[in-house]
Amino acid sequence: MYARTSSMQADPARIDDGLAVIRDEVLPAVTGMDGCVGMSVLVDRGSGRCIATTAWQSEDAMAATAEAVRPLRSQAEEVLAAGASEVDTWEVAVVHRDHATPSGACARITWLSGDPGSADRATDIFKMVVLPRVRELFGFCSASLLINRAAGRAVGTITYDSRAALEASRGPTGSIRDRAAAESGAMVDDVAEMEVALAHLHVPEMA
Template sequence: MYVRATRVQNPPDAVEKGIAFFKEKVAPAVKGAPGNAGAILLVDRKTGAAVGITMWATAQALGASEQVGISSRTQSAAATGGSIVNVERGEQVIADRAQPPKAGSFVRLNTITGDPKKIDDAIKFVEKQVLPVLKALKGYRALLMSVDRLTGRSTVSTVWETIADLEASEPKVSSLRRDAADAAGASDVKVEIFETAFVEIAQPARV
């Protein structure tokens, strides 16, 4: 599975407009593209930050959908008065789902920029050390990891039933986060909290 993640900065008072646009325009447009496997929208209602994620069955499908992606993000930013921060692409290497995807869940998005040569070490660490701990915690719904093997950048998204569950998990994962950074050859991990505003997965991913 491959993903394209578009970060958009919207005015906080335009978040609902952005969610509606994604549901009504972006998701249907990408759903009709060959090889599409789903779409997700993450939002921070306080800051207006949003991440639109589209999922693709193959690298070829991801590449072929670039024009759809350009149109969607340009129109989305125009509709909300927002600005496109960046667009990143990656290979999804872990997709563990204890519960089916749903809107209203909460996501801790960890971004690690490490050594490209250590990507496989980072994947192994998340699989063997992080995942077993998370699966035992209250409210755990999913863990998704994507990597860019050329740059060494990886993202680990953990999904929780409620914001309280997410916050309660922090003491358990903070030390693991530092160890994951070490495994990836990174000096630090960027951590962001989002709400899942929209999710539609065509094909349930496997570990």
């Protein structure tokens, strides 16, 4: 499984308008493409940061749709009053769901970078160090890890049932993150807390 993320900086006042267009027009168009297995959108209503993720059955399917999704991305950027998106492609390394994502769910996203040759080790550490501990936290919903082997980059996402559960997890997940980064030799580049505005990814369990 593979994923494409489009990150953009939107006008916070345009978030709801943008989500309506994504839900009603972009989502049906993207999920109708060959090999697509769903789409999700994370938003920070305070800063206007938005991250849309589409998942694909294969790297070939993802590459084949690169041009077809471009006008849809431009449509979302326009209605969100956003600048050009930062687009990244990833291999889906880990997916674990405890239960379906409820309305009001929130996620903490962590971006890391390190040795391009350490992707498998980072994946193992996520499975053996991160997953067992976050699964025990209040309100845990799901976890995923995306990797880019060539660039030595990874992004882990932990989703919680509510904003309250997300906030309660800050202390515990900080120590989990520090341990995982140290054991994998990775550097934490960024951490963000965002609302799960759209959750229609249908990637199978990969843990």
